[in-house]
Amino acid sequence: MQQIDVPAVPAATAMVNRFDPADAGLLPADDQALLARRREVLGDIYPLFYARPIHVVRGAGARLWDADGTEYLDAYNNVPAVGHANPRIATAVHEQLTRMNTHTRYLQDGIVAFAERFLQTHPEHLDRVIFSNSGSEANDLAITIAQWRTGNQGVIVTENAYHGTTGLLAGLSPENGPTMPLHPWVRTVPAPDTHRDGDRAGELFAAAITAAAADLDRHGFGLAALLLDSIMSTDGIFPGAPGMLVPAYRATHAAGGLVIADEVQPGVGRTGDAMWGFQRHTATEPPRPVGADPRLRADGHVDMVTCGKPLAGGLPIGTLVLGSALSDGYAEGHRYFNTFGGNPASIAAATAVLDEVQERGLVEHARDLGASLLQGIAERSAGSGLVADVRGAGLFIGVEMAGPAAGALASRVVNGLRARNVLISAVGSDGRVLKVRPPLVFTHEDADAFLDAYDSVLTTLQQEGPLS
Amino acid sequence: MQQIDVPAVPAATAMVNRFDPADAGLLPADDQALLARRREVLGDIYPLFYARPIHVVRGAGARLWDADGTEYLDAYNNVPAVGHANPRIATAVHEQLTRMNTHTRYLQDGIVAFAERFLQTHPEHLDRVIFSNSGSEANDLAITIAQWRTGNQGVIVTENAYHGTTGLLAGLSPENGPTMPLHPWVRTVPAPDTHRDGDRAGELFAAAITAAAADLDRHGFGLAALLLDSIMSTDGIFPGAPGMLVPAYRATHAAGGLVIADEVQPGVGRTGDAMWGFQRHTATEPPRPVGADPRLRADGHVDMVTCGKPLAGGLPIGTLVLGSALSDGYAEGHRYFNTFGGNPASIAAATAVLDEVQERGLVEHARDLGASLLQGIAERSAGSGLVADVRGAGLFIGVEMAGPAAGALASRVVNGLRARNVLISAVGSDGRVLKVRPPLVFTHEDADAFLDAYDSVLTTLQQEGPLS
Numbered sequence: 001m002q003q004i005d006v007p008a009v010p011a012a013t014a015m016v017n018r019f020d021p022a023d024a025g026l027l028p029a030d031d032q033a034l035l036a037r038r039r040e041v042l043g044d045i046y047p048l049f050y051a052r053p054i055h056v057v058r059g060a061g062a063r064l065w066d067a068d069g070t071e072y073l074d075a076y077n078n079v080p081a082v083g084h085a086n087p088r089i090a091t092a093v094h095e096q097l098t099r100m101n102t103h104t105r106y107l108q109d110g111i112v113a114f115a116e117r118f119l120q121t122h123p124e125h126l127d128r129v130i131f132s133n134s135g136s137e138a139n140d141l142a143i144t145i146a147q148w149r150t151g152n153q154g155v156i157v158t159e160n161a162y163h164g165t166t167g168l169l170a171g172l173s174p175e176n177g178p179t180m181p182l183h184p185w186v187r188t189v190p191a192p193d194t195h196r197d198g199d200r201a202g203e204l205f206a207a208a209i210t211a212a213a214a215d216l217d218r219h220g221f222g223l224a225a226l227l228l229d230s231i232m233s234t235d236g237i238f239p240g241a242p243g244m245l246v247p248a249y250r251a252t253h254a255a256g257g258l259v260i261a262d263e264v265q266p267g268v269g270r271t272g273d274a275m276w277g278f279q280r281h282t283a284t285e286p287p288r289p290v291g292a293d294p295r296l297r298a299d300g301h302v303d304m305v306t307c308g309k310p311l312a313g314g315l316p317i318g319t320l321v322l323g324s325a326l327s328d329g330y331a332e333g334h335r336y337f338n339t340f341g342g343n344p345a346s347i348a349a350a351t352a353v354l355d356e357v358q359e360r361g362l363v364e365h366a367r368d369l370g371a372s373l374l375q376g377i378a379e380r381s382a383g384s385g386l387v388a389d390v391r392g393a394g395l396f397i398g399v400e401m402a403g404p405a406a407g408a409l410a411s412r413v414v415n416g417l418r419a420r421n422v423l424i425s426a427v428g429s430d431g432r433v434l435k436v437r438p439p440l441v442f443t444h445e446d447a448d449a450f451l452d453a454y455d456s457v458l459t460t461l462q463q464e465g466p467l468s
Numbered sequence: 469m470q471q472i473d474v475p476a477v478p479a480a481t482a483m484v485n486r487f488d489p490a491d492a493g494l495l496p497a498d499d500q501a502l503l504a505r506r507r508e509v510l511g512d513i514y515p516l517f518y519a520r521p522i523h524v525v526r527g528a529g530a531r532l533w534d535a536d537g538t539e540y541l542d543a544y545n546n547v548p549a550v551g552h553a554n555p556r557i558a559t560a561v562h563e564q565l566t567r568m569n570t571h572t573r574y575l576q577d578g579i580v581a582f583a584e585r586f587l588q589t590h591p592e593h594l595d596r597v598i599f600s601n602s603g604s605e606a607n608d609l610a611i612t613i614a615q616w617r618t619g620n621q622g623v624i625v626t627e628n629a630y631h632g633t634t635g636l637l638a639g640l641s642p643e644n645g646p647t648m649p650l651h652p653w654v655r656t657v658p659a660p661d662t663h664r665d666g667d668r669a670g671e672l673f674a675a676a677i678t679a680a681a682a683d684l685d686r687h688g689f690g691l692a693a694l695l696l697d698s699i700m701s702t703d704g705i706f707p708g709a710p711g712m713l714v715p716a717y718r719a720t721h722a723a724g725g726l727v728i729a730d731e732v733q734p735g736v737g738r739t740g741d742a743m744w745g746f747q748r749h750t751a752t753e754p755p756r757p758v759g760a761d762p763r764l765r766a767d768g769h770v771d772m773v774t775c776g777k778p779l780a781g782g783l784p785i786g787t788l789v790l791g792s793a794l795s796d797g798y799a800e801g802h803r804y805f806n807t808f809g810g811n812p813a814s815i816a817a818a819t820a821v822l823d824e825v826q827e828r829g830l831v832e833h834a835r836d837l838g839a840s841l842l843q844g845i846a847e848r849s850a851g852s853g854l855v856a857d858v859r860g861a862g863l864f865i866g867v868e869m870a871g872p873a874a875g876a877l878a879s880r881v882v883n884g885l886r887a888r889n890v891l892i893s894a895v896g897s898d899g900r901v902l903k904v905r906p907p908l909v910f911t912h913e914d915a916d917a918f919l920d921a922y923d924s925v926l927t928t929l930q931q932e933g934p935l936s
Contacts, residue, residue: 044799085569141633165805338604
């Protein structure tokens with residue numbers, strides 16, 4: 001097996017696992033030609049994954065095939081939560097498109113029926129949904145509503161958070177790197193690092209939020225919201241023990257802000273314990289109103305929930321779920337219309353995904369298979385000297401590499417797996433944490449194949465020794 | 469035929485042609501039940517169209533059918549540019565979804581092939597495209613890029629412009645009404661009112677831009693961009709004579725800003741003269757570089773073009789087209805990734821739309837049928853005493869109602885046509901301009917049916933006389 005060069009992470013754009021276009025010569029001739037055409041029309045604004053990018057043409061379940069017929073095991077993508085090329089989605093969308101596909105300014109059945117079912121997967125105090133086309137559009141609106149409701153501007157995010165592409169969100173997504181400045185009213189806090197801080201992580205996280213909120217007050221911004229990926233994926237994947245985030249929610253409410261759970265990464269059953277990542281932390285506590293302020297609906301709970309990626313098999317969709325007092329209050333004085341938001345084709349796809357998740361028991365499957373995969377990764381990592389920590393919830397597993405060059409080591413694992421036709425990526429500010437996040441339809445055989453490849457990469461890396 | 473009450477426009481939200489939920493009792497029992505369920509889950513944040521909303525279940529060509537089987541003539545929607553339930557779109561999307569639907573971090577053929585064809589419909593100096601999920605996401609990025617490139621913040625829009633839903637765009641969309649404030653660095657200018665100012669409209673518009681840019685300079689913001697719907701739909705639909713907007717483009721460049729053409733409304737051949745609305749104004753002049761500043765590529769031309777609605781039969785998509793110097797320069801120091809942007813299903817739909825537009829000659833069809841429809845409307849309006857001006861380009865026609873209560877009059881026409889099962893809406897700050905914007909597949913028979921209904925409504929209104 002050929003040794004994989006570790007691509008440098010361009011500091012300006014800070015994206016790990018990024019293809020360097022200067023390496024185009026290493027690709028097969030057909031892919032070089034396609035890549036050249038791609039650069040002519042798209043430029044380099046969308047980086048490709050991997051030292052050697054993959055030219056995908058077909059998928060099924062957790063498998064993808066490239067143009068040469070090579071099969072890949074997808075242990076990375078959450079957009080195809082119910083499997084690549086899921087036939088139920090294809091059929092549902094086709095059927096809808098042969099009838100009509102128009103917008104929410106006409107009465108329609110499908111969007112209402114889906115919204116009812118979708119809200120039933122959320123806690124009772126979250127009883128309204130607003131549809132858009134992406135997690136970005138959902139987060140953008142959530143921040144706007146939080147700023148309106150609190151009268152404050154300030155937003156707290158984690159140190160390496162990523163919450164979306166709009167101008168509003170780019171300014172509160174430090175993962176974009178230093179060339180994309182944060183808004184003056186944004187404060188970052190370290191994610192709860194359970195590897196470093198163990199059981200104290202949640203408490204330290206809450207204290208950091210309280211301090212950041214005080215600093216926002218001191219600067220005259222006040223606190224509008226904590227915007228938090230419930231598994232802190234880009235910070236390094238920190239599921240934590242159930243309940244770990246409750247002190248953070250309480251600290252936010254105590255400082256006058258609202259809690260927005262960004263479920264783009266952990267949502268739709270991925271964490272195995274519940275449909276939504278935040279429910280791992282809050283499920284045991286029924287919401288109680290906080291004090292006399294009706295905007296803080298639920299002690300220790302979340303006020304808004306956003307999602308996107310895994311909802312509809314790759315058809316664009318975004319959801320913002322919130323309480324009726326908040327939603328209806330905003331609607332009284334503001335307009336929100338989104339031409340494609342809630343379009344029947346995306347709703348048909350989302351309905352098919354929900355059918356699959358519920359009928360096939362994919363939440364429980366994520367819990368059980370995830371536990372077994374986590375154990376397998378931990379066993380194969382133990383004693384390798386390469387891995388510092390293995391952590392996860394359901395089918396969302398983070399593997400933190402060890403040592404001072406952990407980021408480069410993670411890149412070698414990612415590209416070593418890619419050379420073995422297994423797809424993952426890496427996260428964290430220096431890319432030191434392997435991100436294992438397969439489609440929910442990942443099978444036991446897929447997990448075994450993953451573990452074999454993982455074992456092989458670790459063995460190779462042990463033989464190769466540290467990079468010079 | 470029952471008389472239609474004119475719904476008041478709620479000042480806070482300023483949306484014309486809005487259903488008032490207090491009138492739910494006027495609806496059929498089934499629709500009342502669906503509406504009640506809808507409000508339980510969606511609230512009132514997405515207003516419905518018409519004094520009596522329509523419950524659509526099926527469409528074909530320019531026709532829609534409601535749950536009772538009533539047929540409507542759609543003379544309003546541009547999302548189904550190539551017809552409701554276009555079978556070519558349904559088949560293309562289905563075929564793609566049975567293969568795979570993943571993101572732009574893998575090499576893929578479809579997005580490259582579409583981008584090549586799509587860019588060929590644009591002027592040569594615009595040679596890069598960035599995909600997103602909506603016109604909003606495209607405009608949001610265009611503003612961000614313009615602010616980065618110029619180092620300025622200021623943006624000029626028209627007085628009743630609407631450019632999208634994100635926080636960034638809501639603050640430069642005055643059509644949202646007074647409860648949604650504009651950013652401090654936004655200036656509004658009156659749209660070129662060809663009805664009032666005739667041939668001088670373009671020159672006055674350019675002068676207003678120059679003055680607004682000077683004011684932005686005086687406040688320390690500088691000018692980043694003119695963001696302009698090329699037909700100024702929400703201001704009242706002002707196609708103007710070909711070339712009318714060139715002085716505005718030149719004034720923007722002279723003041724150091726970039727020109728962004730928002731083609732969500734006029735794009736994809738609607739105006740009949742060209743694929744894109746701005747080409748009605750610029751097509752006769754080849755771009756020339758302006759001075760030594762490479763960012764101003766093209767004298768009298770546009771620097772960025774955004775689109776959304778009509779591109780893909782209602783599957784969410786947004787496009788930002790720009791020159792490679794601008795795009796590649798931005799990409800050097802910034803990241804842009806959009807999970808669903810350029811997804812294969814939306815690209816398959818957009819490819820099918822482009823096929824239909826080109827193979828069926830829909831641009832020329834829009835030109836020819838639009839001219840005939842415009843003439844028919846003008847003839848039927850003449851002498852009615854109700855209509856002040858009829859104007860249009862291709863299949864985008866504005867009918868400005870006359871008199872001090874022109875807005876209320878327009879609402880009666882919109883709801884009178886709806887009672888005759890013909891769908892249009894109204895625009896302008898007081899809703900005084902009828903917006904006639906049918907799918908491009910509108911037929912001569914559809915046009916005749918529209919004119920009959922329009923004639924009938926005008927006759928009824930003449931008999932009823934002014935509202936008390």
